Amino acid sequence: MSAASISRSVVKKVLAVETSEGAGAKVRRSIGSMSLRNLSPFLMLDHFAIAEGAGFPDHPHRGQATVTYMLEGSSRHEDSAGHKGLIRTGGVQWMCAGRGIIHAEMPVQGPGIPEPRGLQLWVDLPKQYKMVEPSYQELEPENIPSAWPSGQDGGVEVKVISGISHGVESPVRPLGGCWYFHIKFHKAGRIFQHIPTGWTSFLYSLKGKVTVNPDDVPESQPAFHTLVLSAAANETGVELAGEEGTEFVLIAGEPLDQTVFQYGPFVMTSRQEVQSTLMDYQLGRNGFEKAHTWKSEIGGL
Structure with a gap:
């Protein structure tokens, strides 16, 4: 690690405990739980597994972006604006x-x-x-670029879902700053990932064991934990080490200087804005014109 590469460290560790959500789905929620309520600009992180017969039928949103990244299997989506499609393994949908x-x-369920x-990550939108x-x-999946910090023989792959890693840039352009990486250790190794100074950052461990800032804190972290990272002014990124088979996502975003006032799927900045949203939804106006007339084809599957 060079003199200019000063690593962030873990300042909070939260186990994502599995709970029920939607119509029979199981999720491990960390951000958005009582243990980690506020992490601007991030509102929620769910690691979901959907058994047969379960899912997330018709429901509204306002005021946030939802980022759905499929690790296994695939999922259909359909909305009141006429948009529909399929997210396959390794694919991503960034919905504003x-x-x-x-x-x-x-x-998508079936034999074999x-x-x-x-x-699924919820990101607060700037006001x-x-x-x-x-x-x-x-x-x-084939259109998500990968960076190989030490070359493909080095064994560490960074899938760049949004942002920039080692000279590789994603075509995704979020409203507000947000970088999202899926990092895979095909071999044991270590990398340094740049993160903009002052941004909120965390990683969520999926497989294996990851070590953050290994030169100073050589403690490995197991799967299903969210690790919130420090954000000191002199910290330019994060040094990461992993054993073979380790996978995690590293996510960073520009914190927002605004109040979060959330009522279920509606995320605004004041009680009055949420009350106006509820009225818009009830009356079918200002974006919710089809609230009481639209029904998805897939919601009843």
């Missing part, structure tokens, strides 16, 4: 809910098909973007 949308997210598993028109950025 903006002023309002209703959608359904349902797994892997149980759908993945991550000025909360009432924009909904939009999508979707990448098929």
Whole structure:
């Protein structure tokens, strides 16, 4: 690690305990739980597994972006704006809910098909973007670029879902700063990942054991934990070491200087804005024109 590469360290560790969510789905929630309520700009992180007959039928959103990344299996989606499609293993959907949308997210189930598993991250939108028109950025797995910090023989792969890693940049352009990496250790090794100074950052461990800032804190961290990282002014990124087979996501975002006022799937900055959202939804206006007339084709599957 060079003199200019000063690593962040773990300042909080949260086990993501499995709970029920939606219509029979199981999730491990860390961000958004009582143990880790506020981590601006991040609102929620769910590691989900969807058994047959379960899913997330028709439901609304306003004021946030939802990022769905499939680790195994695939999931259908459909919304009130006429958008529909399939997220396959290794693919991502970055949905900006903006002023309002209703959608359904349902797994693909069947004999010989892997149980759908993945991550859903909710990212708060900057106040000025909360009432924009909904939009999508979707990448098929083959279109998510990978960085190999030490070359492919080095064995460490960084899938760049958004942001920049070792000169490789994702085509995803979020509203507000947010970097999202899936890091895989095909061999034991270590890397240094740059993170913009002052940004909130964390990693969520999926497999194996990862060590953060190994020169100073040689303690490895097991799977299913969210590790919140420090954000000192002189820290330029994070040094990471892993054994063969280790996988985790590393996510960083620009913190927002705004209040979070959340009521279920509606995320605004004041009680009055949430009350207006509830009224818009009840009356079917301002983005929710189809709230009481639209029904997805997949929600009842």
